[in-house]
Amino acid sequence: MSESASAPVLEIREPRWSRFDAQWYLLRYPEVRDWMREQGQEDPYSFYLQTGQCYGHSPNRYFDEMWYRDAHKDVRQGLIREEWASGFAHYIATGYKTHSPHWLFDEPGYRRRYPELSQRFLRENGFRNGYDHYLEIGESHYYRGHYFFDDELCRELALTFPDHFDSRIGLFGSWLGLPSHVADAGRVSWYFDPVWYLTRYPEVRQEIAAGHYSSALHHYLTNETPRLFDPQEFFSEEFYKQAHPDMVPSLEHGYFRNGYDHFVHHGAYEGRSPKEDVDLAAHMAQAQVRNDVRNRLYDSAFAHLVAGQTGLGEGRMAALSGVSELPEEQSKLLFEREADAILPSLIRHPLDFTVHGIPEISVLMVVYDRVALTAQALASLRANYAGSIQLILVDSGSHDQTRHIGQMVCGATILRYRYNIGYLQGCNLALEKAEAPFVLHLNNDIRLYPNAIVHALKRLRFEADIGAVGGKLIRTNMRLQEAGSIIWRDGSTYGYLRESDPNLTNANFVRDVDYCSAAFLMVRTALLRRLGGYDSRYMPAYFEDADLCVRILKTGMRVIYDPGVVIEHLEFGSSGAAGSHALIRGNLKTFARLQHDFLRHQQPAHIRNAILGREHRISQRKRVLFIEDRLPLRRLGSGYVRSNDIIREMAALGYQVTVFPVLPREQTALDLFGDFPETVELIVNQDLSGFADFIQERVGYYDLVWIGRTHNMARLLPLLNESSRYLPLDGPVLDTEVIATPRTMERIRVLGLDEPDSSFDEMLQQELESARFCQQIITVTSHDADLVRHAGYENVSVLGHELSPQPTPAAFEDRHNILFFGAIHDEGAPNHDSLVWFVDSVLPILDGVLPADVHFTIAGFVDPKVDMTVFSTSDRVKIVGPVGDPRELFDRHRVFVAPTRFAGGIPFKVHEAASYGLPQVVTTLLCDEVGWTDGEELLAAPANDAEAFAAAVVRLYQDGALWEKLRQGALAAVERDCSPVRFRQALSDIVQSCIA
Incomplete structure (x- = not known):
């Protein structure tokens, strides 16, 4: 752009919005050519400076002169006082710092959405403002410049009309120059539907044809009667005003252009209904919706709703959610075909299980036919652990190519039998050959997930009272087979959380259990030999692993479920379901008879007893229910770091901790599983609204309830009173985190606010009113403890922070x-x-x-x-x-x-x-x-x-x-x-x- 008196010289480069675009200008204002000839002008820019800006012409596609004048009162007044030759002159000089230049770009909103775009950041990186950043790199990095422009939707439009889009200026710049018939052919935002809009308001077509507006979206965002138009079928101005009268005063005072403006910026996040029969709050309550919004697939639940209702968002949702869940029959078939695919490689490149010296682990695997499954399991085993593995294979009378398994592995001990001796006897015979301190019973119809063996070995090596370790079994359809198993009083068993999502938090904490399936069961070799291996009375198979775990427990050793040990299992892959069920029924009777003394102390067989049954009763761990505003992640700062430390230390002291957040918040897997000890149970699918049901389901489960923050005690008190029969008799512990009354009084003084009606002592009494129901009150400082005593409570203790010096080295x-x-x-x-x-x-x-x-x-x-x-x-x-x-x-x-x-x-x-x-x-x-x-x-x-x-x-x-x-x-x-x-x-x- 040629420099004008009102436009300062840019220090680094000219932003796109600052340049005069002569070609665009003459196309936008075709009458200018005639005017230039009449005035003897040849330079469009000179004409713009002398005449065009006086008529409200825009200098380029990125700046809308007339909208800028109307949208910013200070600009209008400056033009009246002739301080500026045009709105563009104002924008070039000073407006770019704070003002939006175009009806389709929100400068303040862009800076709010991306707070890292500070003035210093922009200056250091050569950008004049947020708009400059957006036009140069923001759009290409999927930054959003306005609620009503989604580059992904615009890209779909560009695929339909490729000749109208110029990659040199991007989607946004191209769209600003589209003819109306192209711009109005499809959505560029989930918040506006141009096709519906023009059908509903045919008079707008006439306005566009007359040149008053460039598109339906232009009309909607700039017309002078914004409350008379609905943007799409899923929003009604009239309904919104009637259903939400609290927002009307803000509307009347001009804080919002119309009801939809309020809804887009606030109501859509508050769950307000946009139209009769559209329940946005219910839509927001769906976990998948919250996940999609959290992952920025959509910027609000309303956008998600619109995408789903129109069907246009199906592809985008599928991209995040992945392939639809396969029926288990198909997933099993896929598992087996993947096993078939590995055979040629193993024939050419055998797996090496050669042992030098004493092995670290002896793996016992009994196989009967199904050579491809065996090969896949062995490849998974070798890839999973690089240490020394003694592989003992029992070929139980196979008739297929399993007879030649030695060509696919080297260094293995292979025990061959002419007939099918059965799983149980095969394992006991293999045990006689075991040389390592730990034995792993491993099925041949499994795949090991990363570091499964490392995690199991670590447990046994570093905790001497653990006798056996099992893992999280996931079926081929990616549903749980078990997250540890329960033995009921009648001898039957239940894989905890069977059919559930493997990523549920209550499937992902370490605990003592009754037993774990021997599809993967790692046991101390000496203990296993002392017990005589599997009890032969369960031949050929089934209930032998449950019986073994019971006998391990009777020795005083523990059986541990470790969710870090993950195994994909082709259930009944090595035996066939029909025959398996018959064996199970028979051996259940044997198990119930042999272990009667153990079973009479177990929970009765009912799904509602699963919470109590999921941990073995011999565990002496006391259970603590820890309640906070939200899951106390360390990155949240404030008092959440201290709460996180308390949870960590409780776990280290041997307590079984459950963390229950009062407020609903979506968390990522990194948050959930990276910020808490592995023995802690996190509740993520509950909040205050479901607390009563949660407590009732866990009647008698907890030994102590620890409530973080006084306001949570006040919130929960009615529910605690109602559910007291399900809770520890002595009442909860209140961890105040902070006594807020002094802070409140200081805030009033510092900010010069009106004095409260209550005195300091009255406010303190009110703050701590719910504390009288607690058996103990915790404060962070001795000063706060004195305030609690001043309020009349003597049952107070002090618990501050924990930190270790870790000075950073720079001088x-x-x-x-x-x-x-x-x-x-x-x-x-x-x-x-x-x-x-x-x-x-x-x-x-x-x-x-x-x-x-x-x-x-x-x-x-x-x-x-x-x-x-x-x-x-x-x-x-x-x-x-x-x-x-x-x-x-x-x-x-x-x-x-x-x-x-x-x-x-x-x-x-x-x-x-x-x-x-x-x-x-x-x-x-x-x-x-x-x-x-x-x-x-x-x-x-x-x-x-x-x-x-x-x-x-x-x-x-x-x-x-x-x-x-x-x-x-x-x-x-x-x-x-x-x-x-x-x-x-x-x-x-x-x-x-x-x-x-």
């Missing part, structure tokens, strides 16, 4: 920049408020002192509903959001800040920063809360003195000797105050005192 001179690391769950919460104060009041002071390249990094969990753009406009701010391992982050920064103005409890972020060896500047409030000394472990400044806080930051940033002194002082303080040994002992004392 003072190798570090740069300032860091804040903490969770931001709500706008106005302590961390959010502290950042607003620091960015608005402290950073401007630092601008005049610290070099311009010193930036302020904001890191940690950010709830999606929090608008981070309030911080991103500063050139110093860099927003990185959540990080996995924060060590590298702490290692490269020089100063940590905690500018908290109101808070309660112990500020974990102060302890955490100190544990990483990063010196910090905090408010005097936090200094008092941790009980450290200004100038010894940290620097402190009042929260109402930005000058003093800035001066402390500068001092610490520039003084290497002070930096080192504070670093060492804080590390010593963490070791003193946050000792994991003391934390575990304090927790142990509390729990033991509460469990009778």
